[in-house]
Amino acid sequence: xxxxxxxxxxxxxxxxxxxxxxxxxxxxxxxxxxxxxxxxxxxxxxxxxxxxxxxxxxxxxxxxxxxxxxxxxxxxxxxxxxxxxxxxxxxxxxxxxxxxxxxxxxxxxxxxxxxxxxxxxxxxxxxxxxxxxxxxxxxxxxxxxxxxxxxxxxxxxxxxxxxxxxxxxxxxxxxxxxxxxxxxxxxxxxxxxxxxxxxxxxxxxxxxxxxxxxxxxxxxxxxxx
Numbered sequence: 521x522x523x524x525x526x527x528x529x530x531x532x533x534x535x536x537x538x539x540x541x542x543x544x545x546x547x548x549x550x551x552x553x554x555x556x557x558x559x560x561x562x563x564x565x566x567x568x569x570x571x572x573x574x575x576x577x578x579x580x581x582x583x584x585x586x587x588x589x590x591x592x593x594x595x596x597x598x599x600x601x602x603x604x605x606x607x608x609x610x611x612x613x614x615x616x617x618x619x620x621x622x623x624x625x626x627x628x629x630x631x632x633x634x635x636x637x638x639x640x641x642x643x644x645x646x647x648x649x650x651x652x653x654x655x656x657x658x659x660x661x662x663x664x665x666x667x668x669x670x671x672x673x674x675x676x677x678x679x680x681x682x683x684x685x686x687x688x689x690x691x692x693x694x695x696x697x698x699x700x701x702x703x704x705x706x707x708x709x710x711x712x713x714x715x716x717x718x719x720x721x722x723x724x725x726x727x728x729x730x731x732x733x734x735x736x737x738x739x740x741x742x743x744x745x
Contacts, residue, residue, distance in 0.1 A: 533560040534651045537580040539571040539597070540613070541589050545636070549584060552640035559647065568592035575601055575608065581651045584643065585630070587614035587621060595628045602629030609650025613643060619665045626657050633659040674734045675718040682736075684711045688724055689737055 536553050538546050546564050553559040563578050565571040568589050575583055587594040598610050612625040617635030625633040631650035634643050649658050687697045698708035721727035731737040
């Protein structure tokens with residue numbers, strides 16, 4: 521291969537910037553990309569600050585971005601990169617691969633989302649996708665995550681039960697709840713009983729704690745039970 525051919529070959533490769541605060545993970549990723557002739561790793565970083573600086577200076581085709589870094593969030597860095605470099609591919613890589621993280625990456629403008637538990641080939645494939653479709657989000661679990669988001673798994677409260685829950689959280693007694701709802705105390709007790717049954721609770725404290733965990737209530741500044 522001549523020098524001119526070598527330069528042309530490098531120019532045709534997909535350039536990668538690796539961002540992860542674990543040296544072993546960066547080395548493993550570099551090895552995975554070095555084995556594929558379509559890629560070349562042009563830089564490494566272990567902080568958000570350095571990653572943003574290198575991305576601007578090196579202009580990689582794709583950034584592999586860890587979600588948690590010592591000086592900030594990989595999602596915040598992704599938002600900044602997407603705004604500053606609209607055509608740059610960004611692959612979010614994380615060991616915290618829940619639905620919240622996946623949708624966080626999507627909302628931040630990432631090109632792809634890959635858990636660290638996935639094979640290195642998946643990261644390479646995600647980088648290939650990101651280089652050609654930087655604004656088209658890809659994730660192996662996206663369809664299932666969307667289904668989970670559209671199909672709530674927790675107890676479904678009726679509007680009346682939601683009212684009762686709010687009044688319980690406000691500390692109202694059975695009589696107070698009945699007065700607020702313009703019903704008899706007997707009817708109020710029935711609503712409370714049905715609410716407890718749905719939440720699997722035996723008393724007010726258990727019901728409110730369960731509701732907080734399920735996101736049915738916002739955490740109060742000071743508990744009222």
